[in-house]
Amino acid sequence: MRYPNREELIRIGLTAFAVYLGIYYWRSISKMLLLLVKAFSPVVVGCAIAYIANIPMRFFEQKFAKLGEGGAITRMRRPVSLLLSVVIVLALVAFLVWFIAPELVASMRMMSYKVPALVANIRQLFRELDLETLVDKELDQFSDWDSIQLQLSEYLMSGAGGVMGSVVSGVSSVLSSTLEVFLSVILALYILMDKEHLGAQVCALIETYLGKDVRERFTYVTGVLDHSFHSFIVGRCLVSLLLGLMCMGGMLLFKFPYAMTISTVVGVTYIVPVVGGYVGAIIGALLIFSISPMKALLFVLFLLVLEQFEANVIFPHVVGSTTGLPGIWVLAAVAVGGGLGGVPFILLSVPVAASIYQLVSDDMRRRQLAAAEASEKPAE
Numbered sequence: 001m002r003y004p005n006r007e008e009l010i011r012i013g014l015t016a017f018a019v020y021l022g023i024y025y026w027r028s029i030s031k032m033l034l035l036l037v038k039a040f041s042p043v044v045v046g047c048a049i050a051y052i053a054n055i056p057m058r059f060f061e062q063k064f065a066k067l068g069e070g071g072a073i074t075r076m077r078r079p080v081s082l083l084l085s086v087v088i089v090l091a092l093v094a095f096l097v098w099f100i101a102p103e104l105v106a107s108m109r110m111m112s113y114k115v116p117a118l119v120a121n122i123r124q125l126f127r128e129l130d131l132e133t134l135v136d137k138e139l140d141q142f143s144d145w146d147s148i149q150l151q152l153s154e155y156l157m158s159g160a161g162g163v164m165g166s167v168v169s170g171v172s173s174v175l176s177s178t179l180e181v182f183l184s185v186i187l188a189l190y191i192l193m194d195k196e197h198l199g200a201q202v203c204a205l206i207e208t209y210l211g212k213d214v215r216e217r218f219t220y221v222t223g224v225l226d227h228s229f230h231s232f233i234v235g236r237c238l239v240s241l242l243l244g245l246m247c248m249g250g251m252l253l254f255k256f257p258y259a260m261t262i263s264t265v266v267g268v269t270y271i272v273p274v275v276g277g278y279v280g281a282i283i284g285a286l287l288i289f290s291i292s293p294m295k296a297l298l299f300v301l302f303l304l305v306l307e308q309f310e311a312n313v314i315f316p317h318v319v320g321s322t323t324g325l326p327g328i329w330v331l332a333a334v335a336v337g338g339g340l341g342g343v344p345f346i347l348l349s350v351p352v353a354a355s356i357y358q359l360v361s362d363d364m365r366r367r368q369l370a371a372a373e374a375s376e377k378p379a380e
Helices: 006-024 026-065 071-128 132-143 145-158 164-193 195-210 212-253 259-269 275-289 293-323 327-341 343-376
Strands: none
Touching (some): 006 026, 026 164, 026 212, 164 195, 195 212, 212 293, 212 343
């Protein structure tokens, strides 16, 4: 039996003491960690923005590279690609603001005029079924829509602890968040303009202090992660585009109103897993409700069927093929991610699972090859 030497005993003792300090002073350590996370949040957000913006930027740079190297093309490739990526994002935001928002506001205004008539129709239906007394009190709350709007305005002005009393803190919070977002965007632009040089600096730093093997392993793992996340984002956008097109085709087929507007909202919001589907359904139902409540209900049923088809057929096939992850593991990753922590974990579950799948597959292949070579040596 081998006993640990002096250095191993010291290492074990220091590790145990560090664990003890971490447990005993966990509250102070957790506060310090939260403070560090808050301090570095603009950096993290900036890196995230840079990574997402780098996807279209990389596409444009590849197209520019086909035009040739050297001269003005090489000098203009990076700034022009970055400018095109920013223009695409701003155009998408402007499209949503100027095309979708007015339709939604007009629908809400129209619905405010139709709510009293809808309440009267529901009351008449229950009166015919001799069930009016069960819903009298509830329906009376919605019979006077002007009173509801007045109560809502009063609540926003003075209710819930006094909204007006917290205006100063709210404005301060908004300004602080705006400043953080602005700093994150500026940081992302700097990262995108000098991404190769920053990557080389990180690799040189790792190789200098941790060794060449660690640097190679780091480059390999980050390459796998980049491929998985890049493929997932592109695949998710492709799925959202297909869902929006299918939604528009189905709405035109069944003659639902606002087909173009609602299909656009559904396609854009579906980029966000789980929550995006509900948001698109609610907005679409509200728009159609102003025209016909029955058609709004039919639209919700139609969208539920369409999203089930997308979730069980299109999403595993498209995202699984782009990330290299089999469809069954895509569904399993989404289920596990939802159980762990909701939307953020669902968003990260598929690319993380694809990265683990690729790393484990490569390691198994390498071990099997080494075992095969070792078994062949005695035969020689």
